[in-house]
Every structure is written in structure tokens, then in C-alpha cells.
Amino acid sequence: MDNFVVSARKYRPVTFDSVVGQSHITTTLKNAIRTNHLAQAFLFCGPRGVGKTTCARILAKTINCQNLGDDVEACGECESCISFQNNASFNIHELDAASNNSVEDIRNLIDQVRYPPQTGKYKIYIIDEVHMLSQAAFNAFLKTLEEPPGYAIFILATTEKHKILPTILSRCQIFDFNRIQPKDIAHHLADIARKEGIATEKEALELIGQKADGGLRDALSMFDLNVTFSTDNRLTYESVLENLHILDYDYYFKITDALTSGSIARSLVLFDEILRKGFDGHLFVVGLLEHFRNLLVCKDPATVTLLQVSESAERKYVEQSALSEMSFLLSALSIAGQCDINYKSAKNQRLHVELCLMKLANLPGILHLDSLPAVDETAKKKVEPQPVTTATPVNSENRSTGTSPDGNTQSVQQSSARPNAAQPTAAQPTAAQPNAAQPNAAQPSQAASAPSRLKNTVPLSMTAPPSGPAKETVVKPQAETPVSHARKEALTLESLQTAWFQFAEKRKQAGNSTTEEITLNKGFSLNGKTIEIALDNTHQLEALQNARYDLMGFLKSRLDAPDLDINPRVAPQEVNRLPYTPAEKFNYMAEKNPYLLELKQALGLDVDF
Ligand SMILES: [Zn+2]
Incomplete structure (x- = not known):
């Protein structure tokens, strides 16, 4: 039986062109060799397993090659190349600074540098993990690094550039290695699989590429692991999921489907399934956040490139993104983010995530209340005390026949509203003004009004505890907020103060924190289009930052000032x-x-x- 050689070694690139995903570096190095402008000290920085040492070795081999081709690649046939390939070259010295970090080690190295190469033109010294060198070793090294003999080239490699002394940095030509894109990794793995005669599914390789997080060596190890596990020399998506213990991103698609259709039950069952498979709740929340983020970047063609997923997944993301509303995604990110932050401190972590899912499933219902009529300030006062009567059928009918492009969320939201106590309360204002509903809902400005709707809803749904009676407070102020004013007021200090006060009131009713209440009651001035507000301490600043998004959204929805900004300042504390x-x-x-x-x-x- 042959000795098994791991793929990372077996398929280590031997030419510049075969290095994966670092073309900016290989091209530069090749040009430097071609024009004879090679620096004498290099610093290769970048995450682990992206090809730093590999590039260093290729460089060493190439500059020593006796018949270098026009493409500036080592021939692989000359004496020097062969000795490199057999790891028998005397012209390359590798020092692992992680284990040889003393002054003595560096002195030994410097001693070697004094002797010119017996064969070939250059001696190359590769110092790996150079940030691990001791301070004294660094100092001993400086002189040699600054004025090395003409035949010596130093290549320092590190994963932690910030730990390198400036004196070293200034003496080196610095190359920053990229994380390798999942697509490139998958492509490279497919090449290897073909050579090894392994049948692979494209999705399986893309999954490995993603899991490797930019490191090709990690990806190759995972690849080997999966090949070892497979009995029939086949790599399937399912087997990779299982072997690497990755949560199938399909789950996130399914959960999001359940959430946007307001199905609490379906989302909880899915979450249970995920837990049963042995996945951690926190990981799930983090993954869900990333999923929402991915959906969000799909909303704009300019940001789709930020999506770092496989091609097949990208299609799915774009599809689901089209079905999810911006307002839902933003609110969902905010709610799930809160869940992520508080996860560690939750006593019952499973319930914590489940509550988050319930809130999320409730979102479509809440968000859509705003697409209903804007209730007049005066009318709402009369509406509020009215008992709940026949409002419900009218309300839901209106909603399900609305002209929203997103039929999906609309039709299901009735069912989402049903299980909670919110519906009757929410229905009141609509019932009071059923006529106003139609013209408003018929407006095609669904997308445009989405952000403002969101801003009115997020804080409420987030601050209120998700218990039954509390839901009433969640929804009630909602209806009071006339969202789509036909005409916005001009920006003056007075109109700003009025809108600000309304926002403060709204938050107060929603049960905000005392700090936030105090903060919102602070005086402020208007400087052009910037609100200048002086705060007493960082707690207030934090409260304002938390409310900022909703506050600015609210103000902009009221005032004709799209570029309104706020500049909070914490006044220096009086020394008392x-x-x-x-x-x-x-x-x-x-x-x-x-x-x-x-x-x-x-x-x-x-x-x-
Ligand atoms: Zn050669």
C-alpha cells in the first residue's frame, strides 16, 4: 500500500501560475524577476493556509532556475529545479520562528548567510511565523536584513502583521495575501478530484470552500477527510454536510419562508429539528443573522457581490430576497441581533431563541398594519377607547386584497395575527376609517414607504416582551402613527421639536427605558440640517444611538429633510x-x-x- 500523502502536499503548486487566488502577488513577483528588480527582503502577510510558504518556495526555485522560460516559470528540469523538487537544495533555508525564536537561532542563520551559494545564484531564507521571534532576536536580525549580501533573499511570513516591529516592516517589501474565494477553492478541489478519480457534486465542493473560510490548506484537509469517509469515492453534498457537521443552509431558507409567512409553528418545528441534529442554538442564531444579511445584500444589484456563496446558493438567495420585504429583513436583523447578543446570558437558551423566532414570525403581521390607512391625529383619539366590534373581517379582507407586490406575506398574515392578542387592538383604527384604507393601499409606493414603516415598528416589537398582553402595547402605538403623510412639513426648529416630541411620546408609551426617556427629553438645536444635542453621559449617548435609527426614520418621515443628521455630543463631565x-x-x-x-x-x- 502506498503511503498516503495529504492533498495539501501532493498538490502543492510548483509554478506561479498554479497558485490559487493570489494572482496579484504572483504577477508582481514575476514582473520583478523579469525586470531584475527583485527586493532582498519580503514580508508575506495573510491568513493561514493561503499560499505564503508556497509562494516563497516557488520564488526560490524560480530565481535559481538555470533555464528560466519567457513566462518566468521554473523549468522543472534543470539541476537546480530538480534539487528543489527533491527538497535537496542547499539554496533554501526555512526557519520556523515559532519554535526557533531565540537570539541563538537567528545568529546561526546570520552565520549561514555569510557563505555565498555553491551552485545557483541566490540563497533564500524563509522565516515562517516571524512575529514569534523574540525582541532580542529581532534586533540581532535587523542589521543583516538591512544590508544583506547580494545573493541572499529573505522572505518573512506571518499571519499577524500587526505584531511585526516597524523597523522590520520598513526594510521589507510587503505582500498581503488574500483569503481565497470559496469559488476558487471549489474550482481547485474539482481539479484535484478529477486527478484522483473522485466523483464530486459541485455543491459539496462549494460547501467545503465556504467552510474553509479562505484557507486553501484547510479546504484540502477537509477534502481529504471527506474522501476518507466516503466508501465509494463519491463526495455528495449530504455526506459533506454530515462529515463536517455543517448546518444545511436550506434550513435557513425554510425558516425564512416560515417566518415571512408568519408561521410560528413551522419555524419552531424547524428549530427543533436543527437542535435534534446536535447543532448549537447560538450557532443557529448567528447563521440566521448571516442569512438575513445575505438576503439584504441581494436587494441591491450593487451589493450582490458581497454575497460570498456558491452560484447555486446565490440564485436561491436572490429568489428569496425578492420575496422578502426590506422592512422585514431590517427588523429581522435587528431582532435576531438582539437575540445573539443576549444569548449567553439567557437562562433558558432554547426558549430565548424560540421567542426570537416568534417575534420574527410576528413581524409580517405588524409591518403590514402600516400599509393600511394613515389615521388622523384627531381621529385616533376617538378611536382608541372604542370597543372591538366587527372590525376583524373588514380588516383582514382589506389586507388580503391589498395591492402589495408581495402576495405571499399578505395572505398569510391573517393567520399570524390570529394566535396573538394583538389583532383586535390592531384592527381598531382600520375599522374606524375603512374608506381611507383603499386609496392609500392602492398607492404603488409600497417599496418607497417600506423603510419608514419599518422604523415605526422595530423598536416597539423589540422592546416589548413577547408575552400575550404585552402584544397590545406592541401594536397599539403602531396604529396611532400616521405614516404616509401626503405632505411633509418643512424643516424648522419648531416642526422638528413637534416631531421629536411625538417620537418621545411614542417611545414612552411603548415602555422605553428611563435613560432613553431622559435622553429624548434633552434640549437640542438645529444647525443647518444637523441636530445638535448635548448629552450628560455615555449612557445617554448609548440610549440615543440605540434609538437613533428609529428616531431619524421617524423624523424624516415627518419632515421634508431627507439628509437630516444628528450629532450627539457628550458634554465633558464637571468635576464635582x-x-x-x-x-x-x-x-x-x-x-x-x-x-x-x-x-x-x-x-x-x-x-x-
Ligand atoms: Zn530549472
Whole structure:
């Protein structure tokens, strides 16, 4: 039986052109060799397993090649190339600084540098993990690095560039290696699989590419692992999922489908399935956040490139993104983000995630209330105390026949509203003005009004606890907020103050924190299109930052000021120290009553320290 050689070694690139995903570096190096402008010290930075050492070795081999081709690639046939290939070349020295980081090790290296190469033109010194060198070793190295003999080339490699001393950095030509794109990794793996005679599914390789997070060596190890596990020399998507213990992203698509259709039940069952498979709840939440993020970047053609997924997945994301509303995604990100932050401190973590899912499933119902009529300020006062009557059927009918392009969420939201207590309350204002509903809902400005709707909804759904009665508070202020004003007010300090006050009131009713209430009651001034607000401390600043998104959204929805901005400042704290030492106490008292000083002088008193 042949010795098994891991793919990372067996398929280590031997020419510049075969290096995966670092063309910016290989091209530069090749040009430098071609024009004879090779630096004598290089620093290769980048994550692990992206080809730093490989590139260093290729460089060493190439510049020593005796018959270098026009394409600036080593021939692989000359004496020098063969000795490199057999790891028998005397012209390359590798030092692992992680285990050889003392001054002695560096002195040994410097001693070797003194001797010119016996064969070939250059001696190459590769120092891996160079950031691990001790301070003294660094210092011992500096001189040699600055003025190396003409035949010596140093290649320092590190994963942590920030730990390298500036004196070293300034002496090196720095190359930053990229994380390798999942697509490139998958492509490379497919090549290897073909050579090894392994049947693979494209999705399986793309999955490995993603899981490797830019590191080709990791990807190759995973590839080997999966090949070892497979009994029939086949790599399927399912087997890779299982072997690498990855949560199938299909689950996120399914859960999102359930959430956008308002199905709490389906989302909970799916979550249960995920837990049963042995996945951690927190990982699930993080994955869900990433999923929402991916859907969000699909919304705009300009950001689709930020989607780092396989091609088949990309299609799915674009499809689901088209079906999910922007307002839903933004709110969902916010809610799931909160869940992520608080996960560790939750006593019952499963329930914590489940609550998050419930809130998310509830979102479509809440968001769509806003596409209903804007209720008049005066009318709403009358509406509120009215008992719930026949509102429900009218309401739901209106909604399901709305002209939203997203039929999906609309039709299901009735069912989402049903299980919670919110519906009757939510229905009230609609019932009071059923006529106003039609013209408004018929407006094609669905997409345009989406963000403003969102801003009105997020904080409420987030701050309110998700218990039954609390839902009423979740939805009630919703209806009071006239969202789509036909005409916005011009931006003046007065109109701003009015809108600001309304927002503060709304938050108060939603049960905001005391700090936020105080913060929102602070005075402010208007400087052009910027609100200048002075705060007392960082707590207030934090509260304002938390509310900022909703606040600005609300103000912009009221005022004709799309580029309105806010500039919060924390006023420097007044030093209000209490007198502590006797001298301080005396000075403090003397300040209040100058006669004390006279008394002290007259009687020749002294302060007892
Ligand atoms: Zn050669």
C-alpha cells in the first residue's frame, strides 16, 4: 500500500501560475524577476493556509532556475529545479520562528548567510511565523536584513502583521495575501478530484470552500477527510454536510419562508429539528443573522457581490430576497441581533431563541398594519377607547386584497395575527376609517414607504416582551402613527421639536427605558440640517444611538429633510469632587466663608493633615 500523502502536499503548486487566488502577488513577483528588480527582503502577510510558504518556495526555485522560460516559470528540469523538487537544495533555508525564536537561532542563520551559494545564484531564507521571534532576536536580525549580501533573499511570513516591529516592516517589501474565494477553492478541489478519480457534486465542493473560510490548506484537509469517509469515492453534498457537521443552509431558507409567512409553528418545528441534529442554538442564531444579511445584500444589484456563496446558493438567495420585504429583513436583523447578543446570558437558551423566532414570525403581521390607512391625529383619539366590534373581517379582507407586490406575506398574515392578542387592538383604527384604507393601499409606493414603516415598528416589537398582553402595547402605538403623510412639513426648529416630541411620546408609551426617556427629553438645536444635542453621559449617548435609527426614520418621515443628521455630543463631565482631606475641607469651607482664613491667621492655626 502506498503511503498516503495529504492533498495539501501532493498538490502543492510548483509554478506561479498554479497558485490559487493570489494572482496579484504572483504577477508582481514575476514582473520583478523579469525586470531584475527583485527586493532582498519580503514580508508575506495573510491568513493561514493561503499560499505564503508556497509562494516563497516557488520564488526560490524560480530565481535559481538555470533555464528560466519567457513566462518566468521554473523549468522543472534543470539541476537546480530538480534539487528543489527533491527538497535537496542547499539554496533554501526555512526557519520556523515559532519554535526557533531565540537570539541563538537567528545568529546561526546570520552565520549561514555569510557563505555565498555553491551552485545557483541566490540563497533564500524563509522565516515562517516571524512575529514569534523574540525582541532580542529581532534586533540581532535587523542589521543583516538591512544590508544583506547580494545573493541572499529573505522572505518573512506571518499571519499577524500587526505584531511585526516597524523597523522590520520598513526594510521589507510587503505582500498581503488574500483569503481565497470559496469559488476558487471549489474550482481547485474539482481539479484535484478529477486527478484522483473522485466523483464530486459541485455543491459539496462549494460547501467545503465556504467552510474553509479562505484557507486553501484547510479546504484540502477537509477534502481529504471527506474522501476518507466516503466508501465509494463519491463526495455528495449530504455526506459533506454530515462529515463536517455543517448546518444545511436550506434550513435557513425554510425558516425564512416560515417566518415571512408568519408561521410560528413551522419555524419552531424547524428549530427543533436543527437542535435534534446536535447543532448549537447560538450557532443557529448567528447563521440566521448571516442569512438575513445575505438576503439584504441581494436587494441591491450593487451589493450582490458581497454575497460570498456558491452560484447555486446565490440564485436561491436572490429568489428569496425578492420575496422578502426590506422592512422585514431590517427588523429581522435587528431582532435576531438582539437575540445573539443576549444569548449567553439567557437562562433558558432554547426558549430565548424560540421567542426570537416568534417575534420574527410576528413581524409580517405588524409591518403590514402600516400599509393600511394613515389615521388622523384627531381621529385616533376617538378611536382608541372604542370597543372591538366587527372590525376583524373588514380588516383582514382589506389586507388580503391589498395591492402589495408581495402576495405571499399578505395572505398569510391573517393567520399570524390570529394566535396573538394583538389583532383586535390592531384592527381598531382600520375599522374606524375603512374608506381611507383603499386609496392609500392602492398607492404603488409600497417599496418607497417600506423603510419608514419599518422604523415605526422595530423598536416597539423589540422592546416589548413577547408575552400575550404585552402584544397590545406592541401594536397599539403602531396604529396611532400616521405614516404616509401626503405632505411633509418643512424643516424648522419648531416642526422638528413637534416631531421629536411625538417620537418621545411614542417611545414612552411603548415602555422605553428611563435613560432613553431622559435622553429624548434633552434640549437640542438645529444647525443647518444637523441636530445638535448635548448629552450628560455615555449612557445617554448609548440610549440615543440605540434609538437613533428609529428616531431619524421617524423624523424624516415627518419632515421634508431627507439628509437630516444628528450629532450627539457628550458634554465633558464637571468635576464635582467632594472635599476629602482636611486641607480640602478647609479650603472648601474657606471658599464659602472667607472669614475662616482670617480666623486661621489671627489665631495662628494650622490644618491638621
Ligand atoms: Zn530549472
